[in-house]
Amino acid sequence: MRIGVVTFPGSLDDRDAARAIRMAGGEAVSLWHNDHSLNNVDGVVLPGGFSYGDYLRCGAIARFAPIMSEIAIQAKAGMPLLGICNGFQILCESHLLPGALTRNSDLHFLCRDQELIIENNSTLWTSDYSVGQHITIPLKNGEGSYQCDDQTLAMLEAEGRIVARYAGENPNGSRNSIAGITNERGNIVGLMPHPEHAIENLTGPSEDGLAFFTSILKKLVS
């Protein structure tokens, strides 16, 4: 199974995302922001980083990268798409997911191991978790506060579209402690913390992040 990882100017975590895909047993395919073709991949990861220097707003410029047009078309047709951190910001700017990520409420760039509670394991990216499972993976961002209007928040809650919440104290002012959400169909997931940095104990706080990547590979095989 071939999973594409897009590199934008300023992407940081594309290599770790590609490595996580390989560790999970998939083939990682490098995609370039200026390309138009997705090279026949079965799914796409938008990695973390600071695409286009975070100029204007995080993800605002990356949204209009040539490759994003094709990704949006395919994702709306059901292609699996995971946005991590800056990737989540790009998904919100693209309106592939509702809401927006704003400056952390305490203004600090947070970099720490963060405990999450998995709330939805029916998405293509979370089926290897159980609902209510606690996982610990790195959180590292300055604009991770998830915001949306009351109506959208009620819809996300009612439809079970919150994929993960921060456990314990809310680190950044996100509404309802939201760490990640999914679209109606469950093929598009956006997540602020970084599962790709927690795939082996040598370099991460846990191996808890690997299941995002094993989930999608199992879904694609079956």
Place this chain on the structure above:
Amino acid sequence: MARIIVEVMLKPEILDPQGAAIAAALPRLGFSDITSVRQGKRFEIEFEGAATPEKIAEVERAAELLLANLVIENYTVRVNE
């Protein structure tokens, strides 16, 4: 040459931690009676010719597409004579 000004502000209900930090700093510098600060962005867009209604409409389109994120921000457009 004409110049059109676009100002973008976070919607009132969206927390503005930068504005809050500035509001907290000002009293320490002796500026009293300040109850709130909101921080926004200002874009100065220049082009050849006059600021016709068509040009203004085009800038509004740019504001909606790129300059502002309407999920969290409002914008205003005006001509700078």
